[in-house]
Amino acid sequence: MRPIKREFQLITQEFNLNRHKGVDLRCVDDNTFENLPVIMTERSQILRQGIDGYGNYYLVVKPLQNTYYKEIKYIHIDKTNFNIGDIIEKDDFISFCIIGGNSKILHLHFETWGKPVGMSVIIPENPVEYFNICGINNKIKDKS
Numbered sequence: 001m002r003p004i005k006r007e008f009q010l011i012t013q014e015f016n017l018n019r020h021k022g023v024d025l026r027c028v029d030d031n032t033f034e035n036l037p038v039i040m041t042e043r044s045q046i047l048r049q050g051i052d053g054y055g056n057y058y059l060v061v062k063p064l065q066n067t068y069y070k071e072i073k074y075i076h077i078d079k080t081n082f083n084i085g086d087i088i089e090k091d092d093f094i095s096f097c098i099i100g101g102n103s104k105i106l107h108l109h110f111e112t113w114g115k116p117v118g119m120s121v122i123i124p125e126n127p128v129e130y131f132n133i134c135g136i137n138n139k140i141k142d143k144s
């Protein structure tokens with residue numbers, strides 16, 4: 001059900017450490033083409049939000065359960081009414097995906113940044129690992 005409110009997360013663009021530091025998730029219903037809500041994957045604290053250099057709205061949160069992960073980023077969403085430091089509960093509504101910046105097709109760009117033992121910096125990791133840890137159903141869109 002998370003981060004897009006649907007049965008499973010449909011990955012339309014996979015993670016690549018050099019070229020794509022997250023996954024793209026389809027955020028419209030396959031039948032009705034309704035824009036589906038973006039919801040919080042777990043209880044999290046708002047770290048920052050704004051508009052990136054490409055003109056995309058983003059929201060960055062700190063997960064409070066899976067604390068290996070230091071930042072989770074939601075990109076291509078409409079701006080929220082959250083304040084820095086707010087605590088948002090699992091499954092709570094965040095926003096809707098929007099077209100804007102360098103996004104031409106409605107989708108959520110979703111990143112998970114972890115901090116491996118012994119490293120002083122956080123690094124982007126494949127969100128599929130996070131989905132699997134959290135029990136979030138996901139599948140990769142058929143390349144046809």
Ligand SMILES: [Zn+2]
Binds near residue numbers: 020
């Ligand atoms: Zn993307």
